[in-house]
Amino acid sequence: MKKILILNGPNLNLLGTREPTVYGKQTFEDYFQALKNEFPKTQLHYYQSNHEGDLIDKIHEVGFSFDGIIVNAGGYSHTSVALADALSAVTTPAVEVHISNIHAREKFRHHSFLTDRCKGMICGLGLKGYEMAVRYFL
């Protein structure tokens, strides 16, 4: 059974209430439950933290045994060399997801330090992007 981690960074715990016109009205917990139902033969894990070091620790924890990491590092995508280094340090491949189209937003969101450490990046397709990333790893 494949093991995939969905790793969400800062402020993504507020999905559903946070800027619903940008990020939608669904909580991630509800979405994750639906995702698990859709992929009963896959071990899907979910971890969210607002703290950069916790996200790095989680990458280290799963990064030599899991089959894939789906990472939405939120605002840290645009700032964190350390998260990029963590993805380089492990052997598990990653796919980056952003709910919103970061290229259609403020300029500071256009660059992510994680993108070139990932197999690919999906953005702008809402929560559906996570499902597409799961399908990629399967």
Ligand SMILES: O=C1C[C@@](O)(C(=O)O)C[C@@H](O)[C@@H]1O
């Ligand atoms: O927190 C987020 C969410 C985001 O990663 C997205 O999923 O669209 C985009 C980031 O720019 C922002 O800081």
